[in-house]
Amino acid sequence: MESPTLILASGSPRRKELLHQLGYQFEVVKPDVEECQTAEESPVQYVERLSQDKAFAGVQLAPPNAVVIGSDTIVVAGSDVLEKPQDLTDAKRMLLRLSGTSHQVMTAVTVATQTKHKSVVVTTDVWFKALDQAEIEQYWQSGEPCDKAGSYAIQGLGGRFVTRIEGSYYAVVGLPLFETDQLLHEFL
Template sequence: MSDKKLILASGSPRRRELLAQLGYQFDVLVPNVEEAQQADESARQYVARLSRDKALAGLALAAASNHTVASHDMVVIGSDTIVVQDGLVLEKPHDFADSRRMLLHLQANRHQVMTAVTVATAQQHRSVVVTTDVWFKALTEQEIEQYWQSGEPCDKAGSYGIQGLGGRFVTRLEGSYYAVVGLPLYETDQLLREFL
């Protein structure tokens, strides 16, 4: 490991756990980045841009708040995860009706989870997007309502968390489980090795 300072630009406890699982020491900063898909953006372009925006905003925040470390010694990681069904991006639900709409859309069907990771320094940045196919079982209205009552879907893209109760809905997965949780371990580690 180098003496560069690693910063995770994310408030997600899942990303913190996964980055720690890779054995890295890091600080956490939470930049304020608006999450809104632009009219001409594909889902892949959108998630890549969000992860880049978060990494670069985290870098600016770190440089402004940490005068003991020169900005060229900082490495910032930003990440974002979206759920995509038939080309439509399913964001975090606003309320139960929104959550129900998403889960009914996903049930008995296949969807994609796209997670983008960007590693940035003052000199350069690189991004990778990992796409995983996920299949859901058929859901009943009762299952959807009970799941909402658990509180788990509230802050999750696509209104579910695979690492929690939502995992019971998943019948099959092709790709990276960790990317669905929020941070693909292999790809993140490979990116960080280029920068640290």
């Protein structure tokens, strides 16, 4: 029997790099999934649904025997989901909200085929140092926060704001390695 094709349903270069780090051979599809939290969804339900929507959209774009990985990452401050910033003002609002306090990063991973799927959500607590306006503006000028949930990337320049984490560093980057590998072993 032919082994299944592994598909990463994500345009994220970080997820692609992390999946390569696990040693898997895979193809990439970029599903078009609207990212909009509904009023009745908790942050955990929201991120899990997004990962499932991406995996299911990937299954539609993939060969019949494919195993598809969908993933999404959100930043949660209190009970508020901080999406990708619209502009500098939005990024400032988010980064000031994270400044000098802790928040959660939730990454959901769904592995799906045409007949079954399984999801996991990994939550990591992240602490930020106190930030000032000049630091935030300088960071925005780097271009890094523009397409990042919560307006920062822990693996990039934004890592200088992080004083500690409890949980999975790789989940904060975008793909929890241990949990993703465990899920894939159930499907491959």
